[in-house]
Amino acid sequence: MADEAKFGIEKLDELLGGGLDRYTENLIIGRSGIGKTILAAHWAAEGARNDETVVYLSTTMNRKNCELYLGKFPFMQEVYKKIKWRFIRVDPKFILPLTREKIVQGLNATFGMDGKDIDRVIFDSCTDLELALADQVLYRRAMAYMSDLSYEYEITSLWIEEAPMQGEWSSTKNIVDSVIFLNLLRTEEGYQRAMRILKKYRTKIPLEWIPYDITEEGVVILDGYLVKKGYDYEYKRG
Numbered sequence: 624m625a626d627e628a629k630f631g632i633e634k635l636d637e638l639l640g641g642g643l644d645r646y647t648e649n650l651i652i653g654r655s656g657i658g659k660t661i662l663a664a665h666w667a668a669e670g671a672r673n674d675e676t677v678v679y680l681s682t683t684m685n686r687k688n689c690e691l692y693l694g695k696f697p698f699m700q701e702v703y704k705k706i707k708w709r710f711i712r713v714d715p716k717f718i719l720p721l722t723r724e725k726i727v728q729g730l731n732a733t734f735g736m737d738g739k740d741i742d743r744v745i746f747d748s749c750t751d752l753e754l755a756l757a758d759q760v761l762y763r764r765a766m767a768y769m770s771d772l773s774y775e776y777e778i779t780s781l782w783i784e785e786a787p788m789q790g791e792w793s794s795t796k797n798i799v800d801s802v803i804f805l806n807l808l809r810t811e812e813g814y815q816r817a818m819r820i821l822k823k824y825r826t827k828i829p830l831e832w833i834p835y836d837i838t839e840e841g842v843v844i845l846d847g848y849l850v851k852k853g854y855d856y857e858y859k860r861g
């Protein structure tokens with residue numbers, strides 16, 4: 624198994640210093656429709672292509688629409704059936720009151736296999752867990768249990784979270800090793816999808832926005848960077 628868990632998107636892997644670090648938690652965050660699921664699907668496909676055991680937990684899709692959607696991308700050809708797709712609904716009645724045992728049992732039941740055999744897990748999206756727990760302290764504790772478990776089972780995890788249209792982000796970003804933020808930026812020509820690596824431990828990361836498109840091929844990183852023109856701040860005499 625390669626040292627880093629790659630996306631199979633050359634430029635992105637390079638910017639990440641080779642890919643995601645093994646046995647860590649990682650986050651893709653962005654608003655609705657920005658490309659979180661497709662980016663995570665690239666990462667899932669790349670794992671499967673390298674004969675890793677990949678589990679994709681989806682709280683929003685079902686078996687049929689997932690296959691019609693993600694199964695159609697060229698990067699999924701040959702590997703779609705190798706990925707263990709799990710379609711779950713997070714229900715507060717199964718996780719509250721929250722205990723470590725419930726999280727462990729819930730995950731094991733959902734995986735349907737020994738956690739030790741799993742290499743990569745995608746949780747799309749943990750926003751549903753957050754909504755179900757409806758409490759930041761509980762949510763953070765649940766994340767901590769899951770993170771302990773990943774470490775114990777030697778799993779590399781990729782969590783997906785919906786960024787709120789306004790207001791505070793949840794605390795997931797504070798407890799993961801890396802964060803990729805997908806966004807829509809206003810440019811002179813209109814709008815452009817762009818991503819920023821907000822953090823990645825142990826790696827020097829670019830601070831600029833990296834433009835990308837979503838095409839029939841999935842996520843395609845474009846050349847160059849996006850930088851802000853003009854300044855947001857203005858000097859005021861006072």
Ligand SMILES: Nc1ncnc2c1ncn2[C@@H]1O[C@H](COP(=O)(O)OP(=O)(O)OP(=O)(O)O)[C@@H](O)[C@H]1O
Pocket residue numbers: 653654655656657658659660661662785837838839840
């Ligand atoms: N075959 C395709 N060709 C071009 N663009 C596509 C294609 N498939 C999807 N898209 C674009 O990708 C976007 C959705 O990407 P994705 O499902 O990854 O978003 P998401 O961030 O997971 O959204 P959500 O929050 O709704 O789950 C769509 O808005 C669409 O514009």
Ligand SMILES: [Mg+2]
Pocket residue numbers: 659660661747
């Ligand atoms: Mg999605």
